[in-house]
Amino acid sequence: MYHHPNGDKYIGEWKDDKFEGNGIYLFKNGERYEGELWRGRKKGQGKYFYTNGNTYTGLWNDNKKSGYGVYIYKRKDFLNKIL
Numbered sequence: 679m680y681h682h683p684n685g686d687k688y689i690g691e692w693k694d695d696k697f698e699g700n701g702i703y704l705f706k707n708g709e710r711y712e713g714e715l716w717r718g719r720k721k722g723q724g725k726y727f728y729t730n731g732n733t734y735t736g737l738w739n740d741n742k743k744s745g746y747g748v749y750i751y752k753r754k755d756f757l758n759k760i761l
Contacts, residue, residue, distance in 0.1 A: 687704040688702070690702055703715075709726070730752060735750075
């Protein structure tokens with residue numbers, strides 16, 4: 679496990695001293711990312727867990743959501759408004 683000076687943590691694969699391959703990045707604020715990384719950045723398929731319970735599962739490129747993805751809201755009142 680890698681402990682970043684800012685309090686974040688990383689568990690996963692490495693290549694050339696960078697996070698690369700599959701891994702879990704745990705943010706100090708309680709959020710986390712599970713998925714593919716390339717040269718230390720989110721790239722490929724991954725899932726992001728927000729502290730409010732919401733999740734995003736989909737494609738990433740250069741640490742940004744990119745292409746197809748699904749955002750799920752935990753708040754039931756929001757889902758009821760959609761239905």
